Amino acid sequence: xxxxNKCTISELSEKLASGDCTSVxxxxxxxxxxxxxxxxxxxxxxxxxxxxxxQAKAADEKRVAGSSLPMLGIPVAIKDLLNVKGQPCTCSSKxxxxxxxxxxxxxISKLREAGAILLGRVxxxxxxxxxxxxxxxxxxxxxxxxxxxxxxxxxxxSAACVAADEAIASLxxxxxxxxxxxxxxxGCVGVKPTYGRVSRYGLTAFASSLDQIGPITKTVKDSAILxxxxxxxxxxxxxxxxxxxxxxxxxxxxxxxxxGMKLGLPKEFFVEGMDPEVEKxxxxxxxxxxxxxxxIVDVSLPNAKYAIAVYYIIATAEASANLARFDxxxxxxxxxxxxxxxxYAKTRSAGFGQEVKRRIILGTYVLSSxxxxxxxxxxxxxxxxxxxDFTEAFKKCDAILAPVTPTPAYKKGEKTADPLKMxxxxxxxxxxxLAGNCALSLPCGFASNGMPxxxxxxxxxxxxxxxxxxxxxxxxxxxxxxxxxxx
Amino acid sequence: MSETxxxxxxxxxxxxxxxxxxxxxxxxxxxQLDQVLHYVEQLNELDxxxxxxxxxxxxxxxxxxxxxxxxxxxxxxxxxxFPSATDGHVRVPKIIDQ
Numbered sequence: 001x002x003x004x005n006k007c008t009i010s011e012l013s014e015k016l017a018s019g020d021c022t023s024v025x026x027x028x029x030x031x032x033x034x035x036x037x038x039x040x041x042x043x044x045x046x047x048x049x050x051x052x053x054x055q056a057k058a059a060d061e062k063r064v065a066g067s068s069l070p071m072l073g074i075p076v077a078i079k080d081l082l083n084v085k086g087q088p089c090t091c092s093s094k095x096x097x098x099x100x101x102x103x104x105x106x107x108i109s110k111l112r113e114a115g116a117i118l119l120g121r122v123x124x125x126x127x128x129x130x131x132x133x134x135x136x137x138x139x140x141x142x143x144x145x146x147x148x149x150x151x152x153x154x155x156x157x158s159a160a161c162v163a164a165d166e167a168i169a170s171l172x173x174x175x176x177x178x179x180x181x182x183x184x185x186x187g188c189v190g191v192k193p194t195y196g197r198v199s200r201y202g203l204t205a206f207a208s209s210l211d212q213i214g215p216i217t218k219t220v221k222d223s224a225i226l227x228x229x230x231x232x233x234x235x236x237x238x239x240x241x242x243x244x245x246x247x248x249x250x251x252x253x254x255x256x257x258x259x260g261m262k263l264g265l266p267k268e269f270f271v272e273g274m275d276p277e278v279e280k281x282x283x284x285x286x287x288x289x290x291x292x293x294x295x296i297v298d299v300s301l302p303n304a305k306y307a308i309a310v311y312y313i314i315a316t317a318e319a320s321a322n323l324a325r326f327d328x329x330x331x332x333x334x335x336x337x338x339x340x341x342x343x344y345a346k347t348r349s350a351g352f353g354q355e356v357k358r359r360i361i362l363g364t365y366v367l368s369s370x371x372x373x374x375x376x377x378x379x380x381x382x383x384x385x386x387x388x389d390f391t392e393a394f395k396k397c398d399a400i401l402a403p404v405t406p407t408p409a410y411k412k413g414e415k416t417a418d419p420l421k422m423x424x425x426x427x428x429x430x431x432x433x434l435a436g437n438c439a440l441s442l443p444c445g446f447a448s449n450g451m452p453x454x455x456x457x458x459x460x461x462x463x464x465x466x467x468x469x470x471x472x473x474x475x476x477x478x479x480x481x482x483x484x485x486x487x
Numbered sequence: 488m489s490e491t492x493x494x495x496x497x498x499x500x501x502x503x504x505x506x507x508x509x510x511x512x513x514x515x516x517x518x519q520l521d522q523v524l525h526y527v528e529q530l531n532e533l534d535x536x537x538x539x540x541x542x543x544x545x546x547x548x549x550x551x552x553x554x555x556x557x558x559x560x561x562x563x564x565x566x567x568x569f570p571s572a573t574d575g576h577v578r579v580p581k582i583i584d585q
Contacts, residue, residue, distance in 0.1 A: 085564075102564035195545050209543050238550040239543065309527040320504060327505070329577055334570035339580050341505070349507040357506055358516055362523060364504040365495050378530055380540030385533070387544055420522050436544025461545060 004029040005165045006484065009074050009222040010249075012168060016063060016073050023056040023063075023073030026168070027117060030075050034120075034166045037487045042141045043151075043161035045080050046088055047120035055117040062115065070249070071229055072115030077167035079158050080121040081128060082213070083202040084108050091204050092136040093126045095351025096332045105202020106234045107171060107213050114229040119167055122157030126353045127323065128178055128206045130154050131422050134412060135355040142412075143186060144485040145451055149409040152182030158216045159186035164487060169217040169226050173203060175210045176311050177404070177429025180441035183216050184454025185409035187443045187483065189223045189471070190216045192429075194462045195436035196241035199234030207318035208239075210311075210433040219481055220442060220471040224248035227464065246465050256473040259293030263470065264397030266301045269428055275407040281445030281453040282403045285474065289401065292473055299393040299400060303385040304431040310386065311430040312423055313366050313379035320363030326351065358419060387435040394460040399470050403428055404454035408447045432458055440467045443480040452480075495520060 004012065004026045015021045031049060038044055052075065059073035078084060081091045083101035085108075090096045104112070111118065125135040133141045133156025141156045143149040144164040151160040155172030159182035162170050172179040174192035183190030191214045198213045205211060215226035231245040265286060270279055290296050328334035328347030335350050337343035352360070366375035393400060405425060415422040432439045437460055444455035455474070459467035475481050497517045501508045508516065562575070571578040 098570075099568055100564070102560045102568065195543070196547070235552055239547060241545065241547060303533075306530060306533070309530050312523060313527060324505075328570060329579060330570075331568035332570070337580060340582055343580055344505040345502075345507045348505055352506070354512070354515075357501075357508070357512070358519065360504050360506065361497060361500050361516060362520055365500045365520075368500070368503065375527070377540055378535060379527075380542060381535035381538040382530055382533060383541040383544075384538050385535070387541055419519050420526055423523070434541075434544065 005033040008218050023059040027056040041164045043157040045121050069115030075117040075119040077122045077161045077170040081204040091127045092138045099331045106199035125154035128154040137353050152185030154178040155182050162188045176426045179214045183441040184404035187452030189442045191223045191440045194438040198230045199237040199240045201236035205322040207315040220475050224468045252472045256477045261294045262397040263294045264299035264400040269402040277447045285444040285455045301389040307430040310379045310382045316359045316363030320360045383434045390435045400458040402456045404441045404456040408451035
């Protein structure tokens, strides 16, 4: 056993190309690791082993026939809100039990075209609403670094499976930090692409003006390779942007110099109540970037402090409209009623979990007659101010360095009783979703209790290349990413 | 918002959203959502009267496609998802009496 499950995409691509291993070997190692550890970690909701091995066998045959697709033979775990034809797509909600996806999401088609193996479906907060995966209705996921701690959310399964070497990489989605925060909590790399970079077709919508799909991986280079596969204009998503996709993976060199690069440090992102160990690790990372040749400049994002208030108005408003489709008529759960209205209410009451109900109610309220201007329209205006702050900041720097979260992963149950307290933890990630630009999270240290700490690198619109370059330089000159949790 | 925020009636809004809440849920959500609404009142600190709203951070306009017939989802796959079906149609409770 070569522990192929512990390798990165780029390492495995070399091994596959040189004939050192086959895709079937990789999938077997990954499945063995799932068997050994997922009872504790709980990342996966469903795995179709035979299908994964059949895909691996087909990938090996393609390689023998001369194919060298970028993701050929690499298993990728899928967040359970992306439609994969013929598979369940529960969004970790009871209301979608029994649903079988009749089509592939665009990112899934792209993974297939790139030769990737669709490994299984991983857990999440119900409909991506949450920051700890404790709102999942269909599974319980733990942080591989300490099983008493949360993996973060909403892409908790996507981060936990990569951290536990139960997948080589995974797909998540980020509406208010749902890729970056679990990546930080689990010691992985995660990218929220610029809004419009990646097609949302086939992603079960939470908040359509904020949602983006992105990679969670073990290294920055792997994120670059996977991101390149996912990007591109798609006629099926009218918000996707026609813009060239750079060769993200190839652009990353072994050169770790950041000479000539200006990196901004926003004072507002070192918020009150921040864990001192997180602040120290991030400030050390800033010094490290300086030692690699970057110039550090002060920038200001004065309206970022309003991001949580704006986010929880806009995201819930959009969610209340998007989730109206779950009514028990065309798919999923149905609880019969005396008339259609009774059926809708009975189905939705039985099918949705508490957090989803809470957010639908809040979203319905802020959109309702008499309150629309006071809440929703006002939030949209403040959203403009938050976006303008970033525009100004990027006149002074190439990328922004910041923490991802105010604290490392906390213990399960610590914040479930107080939704507002949990919402406030998204203060450092939501500004980017509201402004639309891109951001990356990568490991930059560990707290004294052994939990990973993340560094956030925020880029301007469509500047993924820049944040990947900075992240890669930092990562290649540090050792944090080489640690594995002991399971 | 202070002029409009007299407190949300959670039970009433839940009905608008087609969700039946238990009494316990109504009480719990009322407290939690009042807290959230109180928190978002901080937006009143800002004068945004001359600011344009942002609906999409990176907007695109007039996205049209050619009026051509494309492939649709497989009907059988879609129908197989219906909680209740008859002859390829969704079956729902009676809407109009008589």
